[in-house]
Structures are given as structure tokens and as C-alpha cells.
Amino acid sequence: MRSGVSPIKSAFQSGEVIDLIYRLDGIKIDPVRLHYYEKTGLIKASIRPAQGCGKHKLYSFTDLILLRWFLQLRKQGLSMQRVRKGIAYLKKNMPKYLEEPLAHELFFVTDGCDLFMLGDDQEAVSLVLKPGQRYFGIVVFDFKKMIDDTREAISQ
16 A cells, blocks of 8 residues: 555444445445445445344445545436446556556546546557547546545545
């Protein structure tokens, strides 16, 4: 992990995740929607998945950041199918960005149709319409700012 990026808190229950997303992004999601995202493999409670009665799922700070990123893409008009396609491309071809997003300088751009990533190598790459094709683009989603905002909200 990069220095200065370590989270204040490292485990979050579903209610905390839902509250933080609403406070930070103004996006309302309910427990059923959160469960759906987990069931379909979009996001997971990586610290502790559901384990029956009395045990709460626990999401990591990274899980929270990835969920915020996904919801922001949806808010900007990218369809669920295209978000999934972009995530699938990253999982297959650039897994380090999803496995350790806090360790990289990541920026994302969307026009509502395609999703582009500007990674450590400073090249913009299409993740949806022409996966792997490199472009030059502008910065829209600053992961560092998202991480800093999340840390600040957690500390309040």
C-alpha cells in the first residue's frame, strides 16, 4: 500500500457501507441491492462473507472504494452490462488494479458508452468497446480523491 493511503477503519458492516455511500456520493442503495451486487460477483465482502444467522458480512476499505467506483460509473450513465464488461477485462488482463487498487494511481473516464482507464503507465486504455485499445484522454475519476474522501467520512 502507498504511504498515506492506509484506511482509518478496516472493516465495515453493510449498514456502514450503505451510509458512507449515501453521505459521500448521494447514492441510495439498500441491503437487497448490496446483496445482489455480491451475489452476482460485482462486489464482495472480502473480510467476512455472509455466514448464517448472527454473523454480519464485513467489507474491506478496498471493497468500499470499488463499490463507490462502480456506483459512480452507473451514475455517469454507463450501463450495468458495460460496467461488468470493463471489470471482467480488468480481472482478466490487469488484475493488479482490482486486487490492490490502493497501490496504484488510477483514473477513469467514461462518456456513458465506453470506460477508459489511465493507470500507472499513463496510457488510457478502453475497457469496454475496444478492450485493450490505447487512447489519450482526460481524467474524470480520481481514485486518490475518492480514497481521501472516504477516509475523511469514516473519521467523522
